[in-house]
Amino acid sequence: MTHVTACIDGSASAPAVCDYAAWASQRLEAPLTFLHVLDQRQYPVSADLSGNIGLGSREHLLNELASLDEQRGRLALEQGRIMLAAAKERAIAEGVNAPEAKQRHGDLLESLRELEGEIRLLVIGRQGESSDGAEAHVGSQLESVIRIMHRPVLVTPTGFKQPESAMLAFDGGATTRKGVEMLAASPLLKGLPIHLVMVGVETGESWAQLNAACSTLAATGRKVHTAIRAGEVESTLHAYQTEHGIDLLVMGAYGHSRIRQFLVGSTTTHMLRTTTTPLLLLR
Known part of the structure; x- marks a missing residue:
């Protein structure tokens, strides 16, 4: 069965994304899945830095850099889990039955391509996590998401109002x-x-x-x-x-x-x- 899939991040749009996704899930009588993708550009997987000029002979720096990257990635992963848990709780409070959560490390566009067969409606915020907070700002990946998707996309503002028309x-x-x-x-x-x-x-x-x-x-x-x-x-x-x-x-x-x-x-x-x-x- 295809799902209403909502992209969750740490942006100001996230609560509205949750609420519109919950609304759509109930209207469509479709299961709801929250998706969090840990951006590999911000939190890359472990890399071999030994070939970098000036670092090869400084093993302690290599170890420290690797440790810092690992710690940042671990904290970001945990933050994503907390956001997904909060999104599920919010949807349940709105009457959604057994919402699901998925977390991936990589690229949002690639993740959506892989999951597209499971998606009936994609819900995504107009402003992403990297937004500077300006009201007129549009998330940098939003256009790309719209282009690659072959499913309807519901783009949400930062506040929720149940549609009546x-x-x-x-x-x-x-x-x-x-x-x-x-x-x-x-x-x-x-x-x-x-x-x-x-x-x-x-x-x-x-x-x-x-x-x-x-x-x-x-x-x-x-x-x-x-x-x-x-x-x-x-x-x-x-x-x-x-x-x-x-x-x-x-x-x-x-x-x-x-x-x-x-x-x-x-x-x-x-x-x-x-x-x-x-x-x-x-x-």
Whole structure:
């Protein structure tokens, strides 16, 4: 059975990641797994330093360096275990049954590639452990994670608010049409009103695409609102979201349309930086 998998670290986003993961796990009726990866760049495995210039004849320095690295790694490993235990306790308090914990030493991207077959939804914080704390800062690995994953990714802010409404940025393309089908089939947003918003010029074709998507979602009993707004994509979507108090933004992760281009290259970081709500990226 595939899991909701939540990436846990020592960042300010970790509590919200726990809470959104617990919420998603219960909505999807899927088991929850917390994942902590000990970054090998910060805590490398034991290395042979004897070939380093100037150190070969100083055995005591080699031993001391090895001892310090080992101690740092051991402490970081224990810290990760404590974080995972706290995350499990938090999820259990929210009603999740028997959450699991996994800890790995290595690279986050490689770990996610290896585990992808077990993942139904990945939950990850917008700000990672290496963040400088700036509210607009986006974790350095987040774009890479989004690129490699072939599963939906829920990117969380630093605070949790249970979603009560959602907005799908719709452009009529194949990716967002598939996104509509995914939302219609998934229990994740069941019972929540969904806003389908297209940014562009109103035409008969655009309304036909929007109404077809609306019918797909409405057929599952969902309350659906539709709108076409003119303007710049990012600011228009955010303005609509603010106007209607929408808690969750849903987008397709890749593509070539005006909307989906926000998640290609540097614009990914910009879109994530400017949203204050969780962002669900569909693949």
